[in-house]
Amino acid sequence: xxxxxxxxxxxxxxxxxxxxxxxxxxxxxxxxxxxxxxxxxxxxxxxxxxxxxxxxxxxxxxxxxxxxxxxxxxxxxxxxxxxxxxxxxxxxxxxxxxxxxxxxxxxxxxxxxxxxxxxxxxxxxxxxxxxxxxxxxxxxxxxxxxxxxxxxxxxxxxxxxxxxxxxxxxxxxxxxxxxxxxxxxxxxxxxxxxxxxxxxxxxxxxxxxxxxxxxxxxxxxxxxxxxxxxxxxxxxxxxxxxxxxxxxxxxxxxxxxxxxxxxxxxxxxxxxxxxxxxxxxxxxxxxxxxxxxxxxxxxxxxxxxxxxxxxxxxxxxxxxxxxxxxxxxxxxxxxxxxxxxx
Numbered sequence: 001x002x003x004x005x006x007x008x009x010x011x012x013x014x015x016x017x018x019x020x021x022x023x024x025x026x027x028x029x030x031x032x033x034x035x036x037x038x039x040x041x042x043x044x045x046x047x048x049x050x051x052x053x054x055x056x057x058x059x060x061x062x063x064x065x066x067x068x069x070x071x072x073x074x075x076x077x078x079x080x081x082x083x084x085x086x087x088x089x090x091x092x093x094x095x096x097x098x099x100x101x102x103x104x105x106x107x108x109x110x111x112x113x114x115x116x117x118x119x120x121x122x123x124x125x126x127x128x129x130x131x132x133x134x135x136x137x138x139x140x141x142x143x144x145x146x147x148x149x150x151x152x153x154x155x156x157x158x159x160x161x162x163x164x165x166x167x168x169x170x171x172x173x174x175x176x177x178x179x180x181x182x183x184x185x186x187x188x189x190x191x192x193x194x195x196x197x198x199x200x201x202x203x204x205x206x207x208x209x210x211x212x213x214x215x216x217x218x219x220x221x222x223x224x225x226x227x228x229x230x231x232x233x234x235x236x237x238x239x240x241x242x243x244x245x246x247x248x249x250x251x252x253x254x255x256x257x258x259x260x261x262x263x264x265x266x267x268x269x270x271x272x273x274x275x276x277x278x279x280x281x282x283x284x285x286x287x288x289x290x291x292x293x294x295x296x297x298x299x300x301x302x303x304x305x306x307x308x309x310x311x312x313x314x315x316x317x318x319x320x321x322x323x324x325x326x327x328x329x330x331x332x333x334x335x336x337x338x339x340x341x342x
Contacts, residue, residue: 002339003102004320005059009049012321012328015062022104024072030080030109031072032088036125037100037317037337038065040166044328046092059097062320063337064090065128066100067121070112077109085115087124087297089132089290093279100125101320103339110283113290116298121342122312126166126304126334127293132278134170135289137227137249138178140274144225144247145178148292150299153180157219159241160184162229163195163203166334167251169310170302171227172198174293177301183218185211185234191332198309212240222246232257244269251276310334 001022006014025031043063070084080086091107092099098107115124138158139145145152158175162168163184175182176199184195185206192203204214215223215237222243228234231250238248239262248271253259261273278286296302304310311333315323323335 001103002317003061004317005061006047007059009047011048012044012324014047015321015324017318020102023106025074025077025106027074027076028109029074029106030070030077030086030112031104031106032066032068032086032112033071033104034066034068034100034102034339035121035342036067037063037339038067038125038128039063039323039327039335039337040065040129041327042129044324047324061092061097061099061102061105062324063100064092065125066091066105066339067115067124067127068100068340071104074109080109080112085117085121085124086112087115087127087294088112089128090279101317101337101339103317110286113294116294119297122336123297123302123304125336126310127170127297127302129278130166131170131174131293131302132286132289133167133251133276134174134227135293136276136278136281136285137167137171137251137274138174138225139285139288140249140272140276141225141247142272143245147288148174148178149295150177151179153178156180156225157223158182158225158227159215159219159223159238160200160227161206161234162186162254163198163200164191164309164332165229166310168195168227168229169198172200172309173302174296175227177296177299181219183215183223185215194306194309194311194332196309197307206234206237212237215241225249228252230254230257232259235260236262239265239271242269242271245272247272247274249274249276304334306333312336314338
């Protein structure tokens with residue numbers, strides 16, 4: 001079968017085409033014929049040898065997420081059958097040969113989730129890391145729900161930082177599906193249009209000199225929950241627009257600025273900072289995310305494409321290096337690799 005592999009960390013030039021044998025799934029495993037592979041920042045960071053998902057030495061097949069069709073089931077696996085459509089999340093986490101940049105991958109059954117009929121492989125390959133991260137961020141508030149469904153976030157105001165990014169896009173869509181009022185911050189009018197298309201009720205340019213005032217004008221009492229991509233850079237803003245018992249759920253620190261907390265304000269408001277990394281969250285949270293994200297996809301709440309606020313950028317498998325470069329270069333939207341005909 002065709003595959004893309006690398007044998008040492010480095011820039012995208014270490015990615016090379018390879019022919020690999022198709023293996024058989026063992027206990028707890030599925031074999032999935034990959035149709036579309038999704039590329040995330042974690043993939044190029046891993047390839048460079050950095051980040052939480054950094055690959056180990058030896059042969060590695062890149063890309064954590066994807067969508068395809070089950071074509072073999074391990075001896076003790078229940079709940080899946082040959083022919084099932086699935087979406088995959090962190091397939092290659094601690095399993096360097098289980099990446100999705102290949103025609104067939106053997107993955108853990110716990111990292112595969114049903115892809116509902118009528119939901120495209122493009123949507124399936126765009127879920128994974130972004131949607132699970134967004135789900136986790138939206139379900140960690142002390143006073144909020146641990147599961148998402150229509151109405152779960154009714155009466156809640158959510159601020160999504162970076163609403164034009166992949167996680168921000170998923171957070172907007174999941175929060176809207178669950179009934180929240182969604183405010184988002186972006187850097188430009190072009191990105192504002194994407195965030196609006198994703199479903200944000202209000203969009204604020206974060207370079208506005210009175211961005212906190214703008215958000216407070218929309219939510220005079222403050223926001224209940226912040227989904228944060230730049231914990232350090234936005235620390236003062238997040239603490240200024242929250243209220244008693246609000247939660248700031250941070251999954252990233254874009255810009256690398258130190259996180260400074262106004263202790264007096266934070267303790268007086270009983271603020272909660274929750275850091276979100278899906279690779280080390282518990283099995284219960286993973287099961288909840290898989291079920292809820294699948295339900296949202298079934299309801300049509302997780303659309304992709306420019307008209308849904310997430311432009312798609314497609315590459316054939318042989319151009320995986322260019323796909324990685326696009327993500328590393330900060331392309332706006334979702335990068336997909338076409339592995340097999342849909």
